[in-house]
Amino acid sequence: MGLDRTNGAVNIDSKPSNKPGLESSLPVTSILAEWVSSVDPSAITTSVRVKVNELILDYLGIAAAAAKTSESTPPIVAAINSLSPGNPNGNCTVVATGSGYAPHVAALLNGTFAHSLDFDDTHAPSTLHPGVTSISAALACAESLAGSRPDNDRFLLSVMVAYEITCRLGTELGYAAYSRGFHNTSTAGIFGAIGAISVLKGLPAATVANAFGLAGSRAAGSMQYLDNGSHNKRLHPGFACHDAFVCVALAEQGVVGATRIIEGKMGFLHAYSPAADDMNLSRLVNGLGSDWRFTATALKPYPACRMTHCVIEIAGDMGKKYPAKEVKRIEIKLKTANMSLVGERTPNKVHPNTEVDAQFSAYFQCAHAWLYGSDQGVRAYTRLDNRGIYDLSDRIECVVDNDEPATAEMGCCVVVEFENGKREEVKMKYALGEKEHPFEREQVEKKFRACVGAFWDEDKVAKVMDAVNEICEGGKGGVKELMALVA
Structure with a gap:
């Protein structure tokens, strides 16, 4: 060495x-x-x-x-x-x-x-x-x-x-x-x-x-x-x-x-x-x-297990095009390694009662994104007892993907069967935030503001961002000044 x-x-x-x-x-x-x-x-x-x-x-x-x-x-x-x-x-x-x-x-x-x-x-x-x-x-x-x-x-x-x-x-x-x-x-x-x-x-x-x-x-x-x-x-x-x-x-x-x-x-x-x-x-x-x-290291656009992020993005996009009432069945194909964490068909995953269970449920995340969009953030967890999510989750099945190279890392494949007989399949190899599917600086700041906007005004938000810039760009302000702002 x-x-x-x-x-x-x-x-x-x-x-x-x-x-x-x-x-x-x-x-x-x-x-x-x-x-x-x-x-x-x-x-x-x-x-x-x-x-x-x-x-x-x-x-x-x-x-x-x-x-x-x-x-x-x-x-x-x-x-x-x-x-x-x-x-x-x-x-x-x-x-x-x-x-x-x-x-x-x-x-x-x-x-x-x-x-x-x-x-x-x-x-x-x-x-x-x-x-x-x-x-x-x-x-x-x-x-x-x-x-x-x-x-x-x-x-x-x-x-x-x-x-x-x-x-x-x-x-x-x-x-x-x-x-x-x-x-x-x-x-x-x-x-x-x-x-x-x-x-x-x-x-x-x-x-x-x-x-x-x-x-x-x-x-x-x-x-x-x-x-x-x-x-x-x-x-x-x-x-x-x-x-x-x-x-x-x-x-x-x-x-x-x-x-x-x-x-x-x-x-x-x-x-x-x-x-x-x-x-x-x-x-x-x-x-x-x-x-x-x-x-x-990737930043996360959604407050849920990373293994569900491609599911959320796909379901959010499809939900804009198709009402849930038209969906007969949704099949989510996951990597073998991801199946046990987010895809097993257990009661606390299909119909989670706690935030942690919902964070680790491909069923809940898919149904919620389909019905309410992918941009709801932590508001998603105010809907654990939502009847629409409950009903759509019952039409979702998670399976192991036999074509894993097409769903590398945290990717997935979502197959939707509609009541009219139509079938649509969407594959996503990389979750939003990975270098192959980047999360841009504008999105980083938007996420930060969404996290703190309910209790920090824009002046404080700007000061915190400036303090982080000071530390990272060689300015005079340091950790002490930053932590005084965020206390």
Whole structure:
């Protein structure tokens, strides 16, 4: 392995095993720790600045909307406040909630809010949401270091590093990790969050490695939440951020973490995914600092599981042309990997009773978009008991697509049979927001305004966007000023 110390780029030149779980496996934990400790802001390119700007703005809008509107927010905030009544003990901000929180608590709440609406950014190759852990940890840590005030490029770098670690680990875990019952967003996300905190604090590689080692005992996120549409899912990235701060604090004080926690025979990759034969440890670390794979992260136009987005877009378009009463049957063809999450014909998917179940229901999302359009945002979840949606959902069937290359990644095929005997088929390979089907800057700002428009006036909206621009374009304003605006 070669590590270019001038810019922190990683290139592999040695030949240990590329498979995790072997004594001779490539030492990726050490490589990642060394990279985190040495990566330099000179690695930030103009195109990456633009991307991170959009990711941060998107994150803030979603977190604010959930803080103000999500039904799970009041009990979660009440529970956290009950642990330290009258003594928040910190200087960190929770978006649209207030300030005075300790960093690990602020990150817990912000991470939870940013994930609550299922509106947060998605990295398709790793099947996870990288921003909720990456940005939550970076914002809280930067605020907590107010005395030293990390410069804006150091903050941007911390976000980039967090995204990159999360996305690369998630890619190796693959979708197979879900079949084992783990949620990649949080299991991989804790390592990315540690990366963000470590970059901002300027920690040495040994400390970063110990924090990673400790995180191996905290990486968690059970997919059992699908059984009843529980709030576990929303808390997953919050828990990951909280525990990332704990792991870093322990490592800073000399607590020893497990070595080889990522690649070891009982380590993260081997334990959390059955896909070890498909993993490639060289791929995991090669190009770190130069090949920013997280830039494939897509913003979401709809507050629902990414696997339903092509369904929503197709149904919204078809609903403009054909009244639902003319529809005899709708068949939704999904990738095998997506079927279990959004397409199984279970009562809580066909007729969901909770927001989480509806977010993971191709039936509800298709019927709702057909009847009300694809631009309804979170208003969709005020219609869980809508009779029209209920009736149309009964005419929908989800099946495994036997022509999967035509519905790559999060794509789908929708086949509609009409009462008059007509049949229409629409295929969509890439969801809106992917580079092949882009979500333009104008749409990013429109989404942000839609998220916060009910409680922030246009003057505040403009100031928040300007503050994000200041951070990402080298202005004088920093994280402290931004968080004061969004408190």
